[in-house]
Amino acid sequence: MTISLENVLPIPLADKPAVSNSEIWNRQIVFNQSEWIKIKAPSGTGKTTFIHILYHLRQDYKGKVLADGNAVVDFSSQELSTLRQQALSIVFQDMKLFPQLTAKENIQLNRVLPSSTYYGEEVIEEMAERLGITHILNQKAGICSYGEQQRIAIIRALVQPFNWLLLDEPFSHLDKKNAAAAAQLISSECTKRSAGFILLDLEDDTYFSYHRQLQL
Amino acid sequence: MLNELLKKLIKTASGRFRFYFSLAGMSVAVILILLAVQLQVNFNSLLYNKSNQDSIANFLVVSKNMQSGNTNLTEQDIAELRKQSFIQAVGLLTPANFKVSAQSVSQNFPLYTDLFLEAVPDQFLDVNNENWKWNNSTSFVPIIIPNSFLDMYNFGFAISQGTPQLTKRAITAIPIQLNFTGGLKKENYPARIIGFSDRVSSVLVPQAFMDWANQRFGSGSIKATRVIIQTKDPGSPQLVNYLKQHDLTTDTDRTRFSKYRQIVNAVVNASWISGGIMFLFALLVFTLFIQLTIASCREEIVLLVTLGAAPKQLQRFLLKRFYPVNICIVLVALMILSAGQFFLSKRLVEQSMFIDKTLSIYTIAVAIILLVLLWMVNYSSIKKALRTK
Structure with a gap:
């Protein structure tokens, strides 16, 4: 799936002078299938806004976001849910876990939402093992630390089918070692699906061999 | 699997009492409506059936x-x-x-x-x-x-x-x-x-x-x-x-026979009207209960949709949650009326009046119509409640 942006500009940011220096806002950009993209975004430049626009959580912007040439705004709720179940996975900055479900149930939910599951149940244990959170799998997500929650959110995003992965500061609560393990898991899952990802972060990093690096 | 997770997320609203109350009301209403139909059928069979010795024809x-x-x-x-x-x-x-x-x-x-x-x-x-x-x-x-x-x-x-x-x-x-x-x-x-x-x-x-x-x-x-x-x-x-x-x-x-008829008609009509009104109120309470449940799980539903849950998936889940109890109500009502009809027919035979031992096809048909109606109300109120985000 190709994601194209045609002069996208969020209305709340329209008057900010920083917008004119952006390589994203108000530009024509195409993200091709399987591309690994890093977008560096200092605070206040609209990082989360950008992710939410791509994921179609907000519509207060000018311009157009196209998925394979189709404007995302025209998607019906059914088409949108298919897109999110099959093609577009996400790790939110604020994780967005269900606090009343256990870590495992949070991950399960994304695994079983699509009508045909991508992975079996055992893969949850494997991924948890790789990220070192096996011991909290049966713990309610609400009482997990931020670092643990972030890793749950990453695994949750990886158990479903996708060709694009959106990552909003995915390692902000992880130490270097855990971040590296998570990055490795993300790399292998994206390679396996020949999927692309868009990672937004405040600083430069060396976790991935990016195909393209942009400035928001 | 998905249903089990959804069950944990979308908990039935706290007003249990309201729920049971609306179910009780619905049961009485369904019984009254079906009773009206069955009474009318029984009365017609007394009126026109040749096997009735002391018919009030x-x-x-x-x-x-x-x-x-x-x-x-x-x-x-x-x-x-x-x-x-x-x-x-x-x-x-x-x-x-x-x-x-x-x-x-x-x-x-x-x-x-x-x-x-x-x-x-x-x-x-x-x-x-x-x-x-x-x-x-x-x-x-x-x-x-x-x-x-x-x-x-x-x-x-x-x-x-x-x-x-x-x-x-x-x-x-x-x-x-x-x-x-x-x-x-x-x-x-x-x-x-x-x-x-x-x-x-x-x-x-x-x-x-x-x-x-x-x-x-x-x-x-x-x-x-x-x-x-x-x-x-x-x-x-x-x-x-x-x-x-x-x-x-x-x-x-x-002409006293016509008085019997007026009485039966009055009973049938009273049953119809009170059944109909109760049904409407019970539907209203039930609908409110559905809306209350969905409203109290608003955050969970929004997050579910954010994660990619299709509105249809949620609808199906909620319908499965709320509709079966309606089927139970109608079945119980039919069972109660069947028993009543059986004993009534036995009692009336002693007085040389003959009615069917089983419920009439019209009563069953009306029960099915009520089920369809309940399904439509359930479906539309769930759909409406999910839509207003």
């Missing part, structure tokens, strides 16, 4: 007013009666054209009386009895007498004459001899009382016997003086006016 014996002199009904009178839309059927009462007397052949029960006989087509009779037939090979002539005759005998005649009082069963066991006198002929025949009628106050013999006996003993042609009519509504002003205009008269007491 409306049969009236009509004759000319005595003041008018000639009490014979002409062919034209009868043809006109048949033409009226409020009269379903007309039957002639054939009188005997010869002298009749009856006597008991038993020494224990000496009785002799002069008598008259009439015959009426079988379809107008309220007595079902296999002995009600006559041909050359039958061993006795069956007779039907009015219930009122038996009362008159037991409570008037027997007491003053010192003869024994008789039950219906006893009276049907007494062998009777009928003596016929016509012209120069004198003959006697064995006879027996086989039934009691509320409908025609006359001593009746089978039409076939009457036709034969009139030829054998009678002289000249006989004119009908009374007819029996079947009408849906003896209290209808149309019928009353018609009878008045044509100088005809009838047993006015029979």
